Amino acid sequence: MSHVETETAGQPECWRRAAEVAADRKASLPATGERIAVVGCGTSFYMAQAYASLREASGQGESDAYAASEFPFGRAYDRVVTLTRSGTTTEVLGLLSRLRGTTRTVAVTADPRTPVMTAADELVVLDFADERSVVQTRFATTALTLFRAHLGLHTDDVVRDAETALAEPLPEGLVECSQFSFLGSGWTVGLANEAALKMKEASLSWTESYPAMEYRHGPISIATAGTATWMFGSAPQGLRDEVLATGARWVESGLDPLAELVRVQRLAVARAAARGLDPDRPRHLTRSVVLGTTAAP
Secondary structure (H helix, E strand, O other), X not given: OOHHHHHHHOHHHHHHHHHHHHHHOHHHOOOOOOOEEEEEOOHHHHHHHHHHHHHHHOOOOOEEEEEHHHOOOOOOOOEEEEEEOOOOOHHHHHHHHHHOOOOEEEEEEOOOOOOHHHHOOEEEEOHHHOOOOOOOOHHHHHHHHHHHHHOOOOOHHHHXXXXXXXXOOOOOOOOOOOEEEEEEOOOHHHHHHHHHHHHHHHHOOOEEEEEHHHHHOOHHHHXXXXXXXXXXXXXXXXXXXXXXXXXXXXXXXXXXXXXXXXXXXXXXXXXXXXXXXXXXXXXOOOOOOOOOOOOOO
């Protein structure tokens, strides 16, 4: 098995442990009423989008999400939460350095033996969810489970849904599809963005992602026989029928949306295998983006 397959399969147990960490480290995570920003890069940015949307929608405080390179330093926040699996990502470390002494920061990471250990004011370590693979699976979903549990939005049913997502066969014909559109609403927009990224990284698939209602405003024109449109959560009324009328496949389930992401991870690995690709060695990618310094002219 590839590292990605092994790590994908370990998610239910990681999610159980993340819920325990959320209870133990409650003081390190944002309190109700705080105005926060959640920051990451790549997969971590998409998990930040999901968390920020969940937190604000649940009435626990204003919550924004940013790619680390796009953080608006002119805005005031009570706390900035950063996600970094490796603890070495250049943009995240630079952000934490600039915020030191002005804004309270907490980093959620898989490896405390890295520069992020001293860069953030507080650290939440999910070392049991660390990964050997370049392509993130279990760290990302475990971090989001940590946040959901802290918000009071995680249940054992989510873990059971993840086990179902790992056990059930993938829908027939999906591996052969030529293009995938992933849709979400609210917090699941971040999951749709991550699903599209996962398919690109692991299998070089042609993918897109959109808020579900926006899909009608142009992107649906790409739907046709041999393509798939995959919905995270409940679809807007009538959208399923509109997609099916194009000849495209429509994919949805009754699973928790985070468990649904596990199904996409499995599909990405299956697509990679069908195309003769190694999902542990994605093209042009490294496990962490560490940028070199450039001398001033």
